[in-house]
Amino acid sequence: MRKSNISQGLMTPAIVLVDYANVCSIISDLIGPDHDSDELAIRMIAEIREYATDFLNLNVVQTIAFDSITSEEPRPHRATAAWIANGIEARVHMLPAGHSEASIDLGIEATKAVSDEKRVDSVIILTGDQWYVPLVRSIRSAGKFVLVASLDAPETEGLIATDLRDAYFNARALFERAGRANANGVALPFEEGVSIQQETVTSQRPEHMVRVEDSIGRETLEIIEQYFGQYEEVYLTPLLRRLTELTDTDEEPKATINYLEDCGAVWLEKRRGFPHNFTVLLVNDEHPDVLEIKRSYADKGSGFLDEYENQPQKDLVQPEQIVR
Numbered sequence: 001m002r003k004s005n006i007s008q009g010l011m012t013p014a015i016v017l018v019d020y021a022n023v024c025s026i027i028s029d030l031i032g033p034d035h036d037s038d039e040l041a042i043r044m045i046a047e048i049r050e051y052a053t054d055f056l057n058l059n060v061v062q063t064i065a066f067d068s069i070t071s072e073e074p075r076p077h078r079a080t081a082a083w084i085a086n087g088i089e090a091r092v093h094m095l096p097a098g099h100s101e102a103s104i105d106l107g108i109e110a111t112k113a114v115s116d117e118k119r120v121d122s123v124i125i126l127t128g129d130q131w132y133v134p135l136v137r138s139i140r141s142a143g144k145f146v147l148v149a150s151l152d153a154p155e156t157e158g159l160i161a162t163d164l165r166d167a168y169f170n171a172r173a174l175f176e177r178a179g180r181a182n183a184n185g186v187a188l189p190f191e192e193g194v195s196i197q198q199e200t201v202t203s204q205r206p207e208h209m210v211r212v213e214d215s216i217g218r219e220t221l222e223i224i225e226q227y228f229g230q231y232e233e234v235y236l237t238p239l240l241r242r243l244t245e246l247t248d249t250d251e252e253p254k255a256t257i258n259y260l261e262d263c264g265a266v267w268l269e270k271r272r273g274f275p276h277n278f279t280v281l282l283v284n285d286e287h288p289d290v291l292e293i294k295r296s297y298a299d300k301g302s303g304f305l306d307e308y309e310n311q312p313q314k315d316l317v318q319p320e321q322i323v324r
Contacts, residue, residue: 021067030151040175042083043177045063056122064106066109103130103132106125147168204267209288219247225297235281
């Protein structure tokens with residue numbers, strides 16, 4: 001996942017705007033109409049807010065979902081209660097069946113938000129297959145940060161102007177995380193013919209484990225626990241930077257990661273992103289050396305050190321790194 005260019009000082013206020021009908025429509029296309037697209041959409045909203053807080057250093061002060069109900073059947077919106085329970089404000093209009101003005105309403109709200117200097121500095125848009133290119137350019141020209149998390153994000157860089165490419169984030173990762181939560185870790189039955197890369201945390205878990213005899217390998221596991229132990233997944237790029245800074249060796253950090261993979265202590269997985277994919281490292285909590293280090297660190301009662309404290313987040317995640 002590409003990170004923002006906002007530094008990790010004070011958390012900056014942000015607003016999350018959701019093109020709700022569009023998100024649910026694409027979810028239904030992906031998993032079929034027999035599954036609850038609303039529940040997955042609500043979970044995706046929770047995921048994008050968590051991502052904004054944990055990785056973009058944003059304080060989400062407001063979340064608004066945009067949708068419509070039909071004038072022919074003016075019943076309450078199907079997800080209103082879930083929105084309220086999850087702190088999501090509703091912007092619902094009554095329109096003829098088959099009509100939607102959510103994208104227009106969302107654009108107006110985004111423009112109002114960035115025009116008010118005291119309101120927010122960042123805008124996150126969660127959508128299904130809308131890219132909002134004119135709106136993104138307008139928000140950028142106002143000197144604000146904008147991120148469009150789209151389930152149908154641009155697949156190639158050539159589809160988006162060069163100056164806007166880092167404003168897009170592939171929301172399939174959020175969708176799949178939400179799906180695993182909804183199904184208690186079991187992959188959802190996707191509609192036939194739809195190909196979605198499953199990114200379960202056990203998909204590449206090592207089957208064989210041997211003790212870590214190399215001192216640098218052991219030190220690397222300790223650094224991972226000390227600086228990244230609070231995360232389920234560790235971005236490979238900042239990890240390699242930290243290892244270069246802290247390990248007293250001429251050996252390339254990537255070679256050490258390869259060694260730990262061979263020992264079964266860690267493994268790597270690829271994640272989709274725009275404009276490029278990236279790699280994350282996962283720690284095998286069943287490995288004996290990992291267990292020892294975690295117990296030792298817990299006994300000391302020390303808190304985790306923040307890898308991103310007082311560091312700019314720009315380019316923390318770089319283009320796909322080939323480790324092998």
